[in-house]
Amino acid sequence: MATAGQKYIAEFIGTYLLVFTVGCNVLTSPEKTAANWAATSIACVLMVSIYALGGVSGANFNPAVSFTLGLSGNMPFGEVLVYAVVQILAGVVAGISFHGSFGGHGQKPFLLGPGEGFNWFHVLMVEALYTCMLCFVVLNVAKARKNAGNEFYGIAIGFVIVAGGYAVGGISGGAFNPAVAFGIEISSGSFGWGYLYTIFELLGAAMAAALFYGVRPDDQQGQGREGEDFEYKLPTRLLAEFIGTFFLCLTVGFCVLQKSPATPWSAAAALMCMIFSLGNVSGANFNPAVTLALLLRGADGMQANAAPYMAVQLMGSIVAGLVVRITHHSGTYGFGPPTPAAPNSFGWGPIAAAEIAFTFVLCFVVLCVCTTSTPLKEFYGLAIGSCVTVGGFAVGAVSGGALNPAVALGATLVHMDHGGKLVNGLSFASLELLGGALAAVAFRATHDVKDKS
Secondary structure, eight states: OOOHHHHHHHHHHHHHHHHHHHHHHHHHOOSHHHHTTHHHHHHHHHHHHHHHHHHHHOOOOSHHHHHHHHHTTSSOHHHHHHHHHHHHHHHHHHHHHHHHHHTTSSOOOOOOSOOTTOOHHHHHHHHHHHHHHHHHHHIIIIIOGGGTTOSOHHHHHHTHHHHHHHHHHHHHOOOOSHHHHHHHHHHTTOOSSHHHHHHHHHHHHHHHHHHHHHHOGGGSTTSOOTTOOOOOOHHHHHHHHHHHHHHHHHHHHHHHHTTOTTHHHHHHHHHHHHHHHHHHHHOOOOSHHHHHHHHHHTOTTHHHHHHHHHHHHHHHHHHHHHHHHHHTTTOOOOOOSOBTTBTTSOOHHHHHHHHHHHHHHHHHHHHHHHSSSSOOSSSHHHHHHHHHHHHHHHHHHHHOOOOSHHHHHHHHHHHGGGTOOHHHHHHHHHHHHHHHHHHHHHHHHHSOTTOOO
16 A cells, blocks of 8 residues: 555656646647647546556546545545645646746747636636536546446546547636646746636536435445445436436537537547446436437336436436537537538438438447447447547538437527527437437347347
């Protein structure tokens, strides 16, 4: 077991590497094409540092993470305070390092604050929401009893930065970490905004702790033991489906309105993180087409759960769309065939082929990796999430690459007073449900349907 000194040194090293990488990406990647990889670079340094040092200090590297661990009873508050001091000190030293190394070559100062066209309310919303997502994933993959001993925790935590960085980096800078905020601010010689970011991020950490208790009743004191077969009740599973669908659709919405070229990559990361976090709570469907495929496959419990699952998934999408609308200048978006504003778009034929084919891919992979007697133990979230990378980049320019009736119909309903057509949302949902049904047919043709996990 590591000593206290070793833990603090590990936290310093991990936080330093994280903040130094943040600064290097911003200061040395002025071209848009290079900047598109910044969030992935930052996510990867967080991931590898977690794997390297998680066994020493727990690999928090973030005062908000330490705070959520304290609120959830996973860390004494005295240690939370010491960790936070070490992490912020490491962030400041890292900030001084990257400014000293790269800041004298004509780059603009790296400052905190709202992106162009946004204000502090927008910063509050996105920093709180994605810090919540980050802390929620940490609690579920690193502390939940049912996930004890897993090896996917590092990629699940790190790739929240892929989801949030591309989605809202243009709004707040995508800090999600008081050590990053203070490291940037103090090293750049500006003062006054780091504390606001910290307040927003700690609010997100508190939200994450509350949601964790909602979806993991077995982790509350006196309930359940590590490895115990605890069965979650329907309200808990529905809450998990709502949360996962919400963060998936939130990420899609922000990416679309920010015109991010990395939308499929970001959405795939959000899906993967939520699957790893909530897979052993609700099954982590987050998609009515997946739920239909599981129902037709004959998966345990789906006959009673399919309808409420689909309803709550749609609710999660609608709420996400409303939050995006509030936070992004009343922005909405929809799906559909050519319009006068986009006369060169693809028609219903190509749209149908795209949505059916790649929703099929997503649902078929879910059935194959999760519902046999030998399901994937560690990489199921990566396999399923990667289907969104596949379909999003392959046919995003054709249909938008929704691949999910909740995504398409929820966005359409929120977009209706801005020109959205309900028939388009229902048509997309029908195509995607057909893709899910075909996946169940293909699964039955290639597997023994009695072979259930």
